[in-house]
Amino acid sequence: MVKKEDIQAMAFMIISYAGSAFDHFYKSIECARKGKFDNAEDEMALGREDLKKAHESQTDMLSAETKNEDIPFSMIITHAQDHLTMAILTERMAQEFVCLYKERGEDRKNG
Numbered sequence: 001m002v003k004k005e006d007i008q009a010m011a012f013m014i015i016s017y018a019g020s021a022f023d024h025f026y027k028s029i030e031c032a033r034k035g036k037f038d039n040a041e042d043e044m045a046l047g048r049e050d051l052k053k054a055h056e057s058q059t060d061m062l063s064a065e066t067k068n069e070d071i072p073f074s075m076i077i078t079h080a081q082d083h084l085t086m087a088i089l090t091e092r093m094a095q096e097f098v099c100l101y102k103e104r105g106e107d108r109k110n111g
Contacts, residue, residue: 007077
């Protein structure tokens with residue numbers, strides 16, 4: 001059986017990395033709004049690195065469950081999943097915003 005403390009540690013890793021990823025994706029949008037597209041792409045890359053680490057922590061937890069280990073439920077796990085979901089959504093939205101700001105900038109140059 002997996003200890004509750006181990007599950008909580010995995011959940012806190014997800015929360016930490018997903019929160020950091022969210023922050024990088026949000027900064028990416030801010031950079032793009034200011035026309036700093038290289039910085040925006042750098043922030044996207046940093047966010048994706050953190051998102052990957054959050055996924056890895058989630059995978060550790062899921063792997064334990066697929067091995068029929070008893071995973072103690074915790075609100076911290078639910079909170080972690082919420083953070084991860086929001087980070088994933090923010091990545092997708094940030095990428096769209098960066099593209100839109102780039103297109104807008106190009107339209108202004110050409111228009």
